[in-house]
Amino acid sequence: xxxxxxxxxxxxxxxxxxxxxxxxxxxxxxxxxxxxxxxxxxxxxxxxxxxxxxxxxxxxxxxxxxxxxxxxxxxxxxxxxxxxxxxxxxxxxx
Numbered sequence: 001x002x003x004x005x006x007x008x009x010x011x012x013x014x015x016x017x018x019x020x021x022x023x024x025x026x027x028x029x030x031x032x033x034x035x036x037x038x039x040x041x042x043x044x045x046x047x048x049x050x051x052x053x054x055x056x057x058x059x060x061x062x063x064x065x066x067x068x069x070x071x072x073x074x075x076x077x078x079x080x081x082x083x084x085x086x087x088x089x090x091x092x093x094x
Contacts, residue, residue, distance in 0.1 A: 040067070053080055057087035064091070 008027075010020055017029045042063060046055035056073060063071050075081050 051080075051083070053083040053087055056080075056084050060084070060088060061091070 008024065010024075013034065017031070021027050021029050042059065044055060044059040046052060052075075056075065060071050060073060073084065075084060
């Protein structure tokens with residue numbers, strides 16, 4: 001049994017809500033209909049040695065220069081996120 005004073009909020013766009021609810025003593029599930037947006041997926045090649053941040057930063061620059069819209073990047077950890085953020089720090093924000 002969970003602690004009565006403990007509050008947990010689990011969120012995900014792709015979550016198996018029934019499975020998670022069962023793990024949490026059949027907790028209530030709140031759903032919200034979302035909107036879909038067109039998505040273009042790009043994969044960029046990189047050399048296997050070294051860190052990925054340089055390749056990711058260049059891919060983001062290329063994507064922003066070649067098309068309109070926003071860019072969503074998935075990285076494995078906080079360190080990589082911070083290094084890519086630093087590499088892209090000079091880009092204009094709109």
